[in-house]
Amino acid sequence: MLAGYGTDGLxxxxxxxxxxxxxxxxREAHDSGRSLEAVMDxxxxxxxxxxxxxxxxxxxxxxxxxPDGQDGA
Numbered sequence: 001m002l003a004g005y006g007t008d009g010l011x012x013x014x015x016x017x018x019x020x021x022x023x024x025x026x027r028e029a030h031d032s033g034r035s036l037e038a039v040m041d042x043x044x045x046x047x048x049x050x051x052x053x054x055x056x057x058x059x060x061x062x063x064x065x066x067p068d069g070q071d072g073a
């Protein structure tokens with residue numbers, strides 16, 4: 001992308017994608033009757049859960065390898 005379109009092209013892509021994402025968030029908030037903050041909080045929570053799951057840190061207390069020494073050992 002950078003080699004083909006340069007920094008201005010990359011900047012334009014980022015601005016376009018950011019605007020597209022903002023409109024999607026506003027539409028979700030409007031359609032669901034929630035505030036923008038509530039939609040963003042839910043999105044952030046889902047992202048954090050996905051990251052934790054990828055890292056193998058999302059375990060129930062009592063399971064082997066659970067964080068904070070909660071594995072019952």
